[in-house]
Amino acid sequence: MGNAIVYIETRDGALKKASLSAVSAAKDYVSKAGGDVILAVLGNNVDSVAEEVAKLGVAKVLKAQGADLENYVAESYTQVLKQIAEANDASAIFGTATAQGKDLLPRLAAALGAGMASDILEIIDDKTFKRPMYAGNVIAEVEISTPVKVLSVRSTAFPHAEAGDTAAPIEDFSYSLDSSKVKTKFVKFEEIKSERPELTEAEIVISGGRGVKGPEGFKMLEELADILNAAIGASRAAVDAGWVPNDLQVGQTGKIVAPNLYIACGISGAIQHLAGMKDSKVIVAINKDPDAPIFQVADYGLVADFFKVWPEFVEKVKQLKAEEG
């Protein structure tokens, strides 16, 4: 019986919210497998994140800080996490299936000689997990046979861990980095700035596909997004056409979202798009093709041309919000 380590992802000294789901998953794991939950925070300016996550009802927080961890690089973070895992009797290492988690965790698994399950949805016991395959059309029960297991968590499948009143101890972890093994050099990060909530964290997502016909159509979606504080998403077709940035793509190979409300406009509902949004609580589809597969997953469908009904929809929602004050 070992401990569950959670890699806490940060960006610009701020906690990445998806990590809160990984903490919940780790708590679930130790309730079935035993052991403690230990959080690992890496970076160069992560004191405040360490203090924030210490309140999540865990055994302790380990802080690995240094100028050489300022920018994330898989090779350096793998070395530090391996040292943390070995020094803390780890039986499972959790992270999230974010871009960084997907880059880092398999490398870490190899360094530890561990088996890994990606994108887990459920923890059955200390070695068995549920995860999606074939764009979510199949749910597989997988078993990891190695003593140490690495798990990336699908953040929409676990709740965010909540902060309590008491804080766990925070300890500095002193690591040693073999810089000859860090062969990838970080050059720069160009942020795509947005005033809107992050796609994977928004309560409401409004997505456009081929049927919104271009950047102008997305401007129309933004009008409602402003009223509802929603995030904007897109189908692969809209991203491929260059109408919106790549990181708005919802689907098997893009972002996986599960908001309270997902509004799909002019999206036909290809298998790989459905894989990214079908766990949303309420799905609305507006499409002029009554046979579009999106209607098979939609709670409310409106068979209509997007351009004909959207302005009225926005207006009515605006009125409703005005009445509510």
Place this chain on the structure above:
Amino acid sequence: MKILVPVKRVPDPDVKIKLKKDGSGIDTEGLKFVINPFDEIAVEEAIRIKERLGDVEIVVVSIGGEESTEQLRTAMAMGADRAILVVHPDYIDPPNVAAILAKVVEKEQPDLIIAGKQAVDDDLGQAMQMLAEMLDYPQATFASKVEIDGTKVTVVREVDGGLTTVEFEMPGIITAELRLNEPRYASLPGIMKAKRKPLDKMTPADLGVEVSPKLTVKAMSEPPARKAGKIVESVDELVKLLHEEAKVI
């Protein structure tokens, strides 16, 4: 310069997968198989590098049953120079894929390895990062742009909230994101030529690898189906239902 491109045979991602009745696997009856779309992008990127730099040999490698020769031939029809099939018809997990590829790399000594960012059948996305660790190589995953200047490789990576640029000295590993390029179709002369290009076969044992999975699939089931909802007649009705019934706006 030599580029190694691992490719995987997967069911056509545009076809809905059905399970066998006993949940032991997917129903492959009548199923069409293709090169994993992300691996196809990797093959295309290797060909574009060859077109830019000239003196480049592209070797494609697959692990699978004999039927995987089909996908290797397709890659050669696109423009790869030769192929290796590591014959292993049974299930294999990413750590073992990486172990086999590490041996292939040892034999072939490629300068670059370019692969898809994930296979669209098991959606694991692990093998290349594991291979990078085993070989002590740099890794640049989710690449949307690759530039080569002598032995220096610069890669723009798609990450959450933006783009990260990294660089490394060869050898190293790159995984392809959707937007790296748009793969070409194999031409008819390409298909004819591919039939005569060399395809070597070997087994994991020939490479000194004993396959013992760390990750196994115990059972498969269908996800809970979402029941189709209502078709509404008007915007008014839609707004009313969203407000009063679903209570989401």
